[in-house]
Amino acid sequence: xxxxxxxxxxxxxxxxxxxxxxxxxxxxxxxxxxxxxxxxxxxxxxxxxxxxxxxxxxxxxxxxxxxxxxxxxxxxxxxxxxxxxxxxxxxxxxxxxxxxxxxxxxxxxxxxxxxxxxxxxxxxxxxxxxxxxxxxxxxxxxxxxxxxxxxxxxxxxxxxxxxxxxxxxxxxxxxxxxxxxxxxxxxxxxxxxxxxxxxxxxxxxxxxxxxxxxxxxxxxxxxxxxxxxxxxxxxxxxxxxxxxxxxxxxxxxxxxxxxxxxxxxxxxxxxxxxxxxxxxxxxxxxxxxxxxxxxxxxxxxxxxxxxxxxxxxxxxxxxxxxxxxxxxxxxxxxxxxxxxxxxxxxxxxxxxxxxxxxxxxxxxxxxxxxxxxxxxxxxxxxxxxxxxxxxxxxxxxxxxxxxxxxxxxxxxxxxxxxxxxxxxxxxxxx
Amino acid sequence: xxxxxxxxxxxxxxxxxxxxxxxxxxxxxxxxxxxxxxxxxxxxxxxxxxxxxxxxxxxxxxxxxxxxxxxxxxxxxxxxxxxxxxxxxxxxxxxxxxxxxxxxxxxxxxxxxxxxxxxxxxxxxxxxxxxxxxxxxxxxxxxxxxxxxxxxxxxxxxxxxxxxxxxxxxxxxxxxxxxxxxxxxxxxxxxxxxxxxxxxxxxxxxxxxxxxxxxxxxxxxxxxxxxxxxxxxxxxxxxxxxxxxxxxxxxxxxxxxxxxxxxxxxxxxxxxxxxxxxxxxxxxxxxxxxxxxxxxxxxxxxxxxxxxxxxxxxxxxxxxxxxxxxxxxxxxxxxxxxxxxxxxxxxxxxxxxxxxxxxxxxxxxxxxxxxxxxxxxxxxxxxxxxxxxxxxxxxxxxxxxxxxxxxxxxxxxxxxxxxxxxxxxxxxxx
Numbered sequence: 001x002x003x004x005x006x007x008x009x010x011x012x013x014x015x016x017x018x019x020x021x022x023x024x025x026x027x028x029x030x031x032x033x034x035x036x037x038x039x040x041x042x043x044x045x046x047x048x049x050x051x052x053x054x055x056x057x058x059x060x061x062x063x064x065x066x067x068x069x070x071x072x073x074x075x076x077x078x079x080x081x082x083x084x085x086x087x088x089x090x091x092x093x094x095x096x097x098x099x100x101x102x103x104x105x106x107x108x109x110x111x112x113x114x115x116x117x118x119x120x121x122x123x124x125x126x127x128x129x130x131x132x133x134x135x136x137x138x139x140x141x142x143x144x145x146x147x148x149x150x151x152x153x154x155x156x157x158x159x160x161x162x163x164x165x166x167x168x169x170x171x172x173x174x175x176x177x178x179x180x181x182x183x184x185x186x187x188x189x190x191x192x193x194x195x196x197x198x199x200x201x202x203x204x205x206x207x208x209x210x211x212x213x214x215x216x217x218x219x220x221x222x223x224x225x226x227x228x229x230x231x232x233x234x235x236x237x238x239x240x241x242x243x244x245x246x247x248x249x250x251x252x253x254x255x256x257x258x259x260x261x262x263x264x265x266x267x268x269x270x271x272x273x274x275x276x277x278x279x280x281x282x283x284x285x286x287x288x289x290x291x292x293x294x295x296x297x298x299x300x301x302x303x304x305x306x307x308x309x310x311x312x313x314x315x316x317x318x319x320x321x322x323x324x325x326x327x328x329x330x331x332x333x334x335x336x337x338x339x340x341x342x343x344x345x346x347x348x349x350x351x352x353x354x355x356x357x358x359x360x361x362x363x364x365x366x367x368x369x370x371x372x373x374x375x376x377x378x379x380x381x382x383x384x385x386x387x388x389x390x391x392x393x394x395x396x397x398x399x400x401x402x403x404x405x406x407x408x409x410x411x412x413x414x415x416x417x418x419x420x421x422x423x424x425x426x427x428x429x430x
Numbered sequence: 431x432x433x434x435x436x437x438x439x440x441x442x443x444x445x446x447x448x449x450x451x452x453x454x455x456x457x458x459x460x461x462x463x464x465x466x467x468x469x470x471x472x473x474x475x476x477x478x479x480x481x482x483x484x485x486x487x488x489x490x491x492x493x494x495x496x497x498x499x500x501x502x503x504x505x506x507x508x509x510x511x512x513x514x515x516x517x518x519x520x521x522x523x524x525x526x527x528x529x530x531x532x533x534x535x536x537x538x539x540x541x542x543x544x545x546x547x548x549x550x551x552x553x554x555x556x557x558x559x560x561x562x563x564x565x566x567x568x569x570x571x572x573x574x575x576x577x578x579x580x581x582x583x584x585x586x587x588x589x590x591x592x593x594x595x596x597x598x599x600x601x602x603x604x605x606x607x608x609x610x611x612x613x614x615x616x617x618x619x620x621x622x623x624x625x626x627x628x629x630x631x632x633x634x635x636x637x638x639x640x641x642x643x644x645x646x647x648x649x650x651x652x653x654x655x656x657x658x659x660x661x662x663x664x665x666x667x668x669x670x671x672x673x674x675x676x677x678x679x680x681x682x683x684x685x686x687x688x689x690x691x692x693x694x695x696x697x698x699x700x701x702x703x704x705x706x707x708x709x710x711x712x713x714x715x716x717x718x719x720x721x722x723x724x725x726x727x728x729x730x731x732x733x734x735x736x737x738x739x740x741x742x743x744x745x746x747x748x749x750x751x752x753x754x755x756x757x758x759x760x761x762x763x764x765x766x767x768x769x770x771x772x773x774x775x776x777x778x779x780x781x782x783x784x785x786x787x788x789x790x791x792x793x794x795x796x797x798x799x800x801x802x803x804x805x806x807x808x809x810x811x812x813x814x815x816x817x818x819x820x821x822x823x824x825x826x827x828x829x830x831x832x833x834x835x836x837x838x839x840x841x842x843x844x845x846x847x848x849x850x851x852x853x854x855x856x857x858x859x860x
Contacts, residue, residue, distance in 0.1 A: 176852075
């Protein structure tokens with residue numbers, strides 16, 4: 001792999017393999033348990049919902065898994081994503097640190113979510129699946145899966161939480177532009193949706209309810225499967241293209257590698273995808289980066305949650321996952337970083353926290369937007385509200401510092417569809 | 431300049447000079463005339479509104495003008511923009527043509543407008559100007575100037591047409607995120623605004639009225655100047671970075687160059703910026719590309735306008751410009767491609783049309799969105815409504831074709847902030 005430096009950006013080839021950090025750790029990730037029996041979950045328990053290719057990846061034991069060529073061909077439509085030196089932001093922070101930004105906002109839908117959506121659509125396509133169902137909150141995952149479905153000729157049906165469906169319609173328009181079908185959740189289309197509406201006809205819905213509707217439809221249709229946008233091991237695996245590229249790109253300009261890496265953590269796939277290849281460098285003694293998981297104060301699963309088995313959804317239908325959790329019933333404040341409003345944390349990432357390889361830090365919404373606006377004015381890119389958490393954590397660490405330090409920020413997406421949140425901040429309401 | 435091919439994208443260095451096609455044509459561009467005397471406009475007539483650096487560029491006689499280093503440094507934050515092979519779109523069109531897309535949507539604000547905004551802010555900064563005023567319709571230009579102002583510490587004050595200000599608030603939020611001040615137009619802040627409101631308190635405003643307010647404020651403040659986002663020669667000049675990069679990028683993969691180039695044309699700076707370096711290749715005998723200017727049927731200045739002197743604004747305050755015009759009073763239908771709703775066409779581009787170097791084609795809004803949706807489902811990128819006109823013109827030319835042809839499409843920006851227009855199309859309302 002050779003790296004190319006173009007002005008403020010560095011590029012490398014798209015990786016040929018996904019990287020599975022778990023295979024290189026002494027302690028394995030605790031396995032998922034069946035929600036009813038509390039025994040180990042086996043492939044038979046998952047086959048109604050997921051294709052075999054993904055079930056195999058969920059328990060993979062090898063460190064590298066080849067990326068199928070059709071997936072890699074689609075990645076090449078926007079990957080490698082750039083690693084940018086953020087010189088103006090360095091100036092704004094009055095720091096001697098050298099800040100590099102790994103920017104996933106160049107993907108078709110403007111976030112990292114496409115990295116897993118394309119892979120998931122592919123393995124379903126290989127299994128002859130013609131319909132995928134999923135849930136979405138603000139819509140990043142739903143629009144990524146809609147794009148991926150269009151690439152493989154798979155119908156995509158999305159249940160979007162009613163509150164987001166009504167108040168933030170742009171990502172819904174995006175899903176429809178890619179050809180997906182969109183329903184507000186709860187809907188009259190499923191038993192669980194109808195039950196919810198009977199209970200409260202004016203409910204604004206919840207992510208847990210939308211999961212239940214999408215799972216119900218997939219489970220009842222032999223040609224359909226369900227897709228999940230974060231948390232599970234195979235999703236974190238797919239996101240490893242981010243960190244693998246970033247390690248190579250950084251090596252082209254900083255031979256000693258990164259001193260510290262900041263990413264935002266909601267379900268954990270963005271941070272895991274960015275950080276695990278940097279941890280590979282640490283494990284193999286090539287560099288010694290600290291990894292910081294920036295999470296919202298409103299939903300602090302790493303910094304304040306318990307590490308234990310818990311369900312991934314509100315209804316308790318999913319397997320039990322060993323993770324940092326605030327409890328399946330925890331309802332975070334309605335912060336704008338919708339992608340970070342999840343009660344748990346990916347088992348793979350939780351495991352690295354327990355191993356002392358990743359450290360959490362909680363960021364308030366106000367501090368996150370303050371950093372986001374400062375970054376936008378310096379670098380032009382308006383970051384997604386989720387990504388502003390990583391920027392704020394970085395700013396707090398490097399501002400007015402004389403340390404000769406190499407810093408990487410994972411910018412998971414742009415915030416062009418989240419501009420009303422910026423307006424609220426500028427109006428002093430956040 | 432060496433080119434780098436990375437998967438589906440080709441990159442080159444950012445150009446060191448802007449390219450001024452007019453200097454290489456036998457016939458010069460007809461000069462601008464004073465609106466009162468109808469004599470040639472001189473620097474003294476423009477100095478209240480524009481800095482000297484830009485006034486000089488308006489009448490430049492040399493083919494290459496060096497890009498100041500501070501401007502080039504900012505360009506490097508997102509330039510070179512990628513030239514992408516659109517393989518999936520080729521498949522969707524069932525064509526043997528090889529389609530390359532020059533994509534300006536990677537700029538901080540998502541369109542080509544930043545190329546001139548940064549240059550204009552710089553020359554004003556050099557002259558000690560501390561405030562820039564401008565008008566904007568849908569907000570592409572206003573947000574580009576807001577970004578550029580933030581880079582040079584210049585206050586930016588934008589008058590946005592009331593109808594857009596109320597109904598399409600996202601780009602207004604973007605301008606404010608960059609630190610700009612935004613007013614709906616007409617406003618109570620200017621004499622012309624107050625006069626308009628006295629006449630009709632419920633007016634939704636017009637671009638012509640917003641120009642008058644921005645010009646009035648700049649003319650009355652010695653520290654302030656005015657900035658225009660298209661039409662004038664210096665704006666077209668700045669946009670030549672697009673075409674210069676595209677010619678070099680294409681040469682790396684297609685040694686014979688382009689057979690045909692499609693761009694959308696509103697005020698003309700996007701198409702001129704893309705096409706003029708390709709015309710340089712034609713003039714110097716290195717290739718022989720056809721250039722197609724795709725304009726909306728609702729505002730067909732090239733295909734149906736007259737070539738004559740006309741004002742650039744509704745109030746008749748600007749110099750008289752020799753151009754293709756539908757008449758300064760022409761009010762186009764409210765199509766979603768707000769950037770193409772202009773009664774005239776840049777004198778530099780109109781001149782090349784008269785010289786037989788550029789050919790116009792009119793595209794209906796329905797056909798434009800049909801092509802835009804087809805492109806989005808194939809390539810992932812949702813094009814700006816303006817850009818869909820170029821895509822539709824290309825699709826009509828290459829669909830089901832066996833010709834071995836090299837095609838370039840200028841994609842002036844992304845349409846993430848224009849998704850409601852896509853929803854209208856999908857709902858059968860366009």
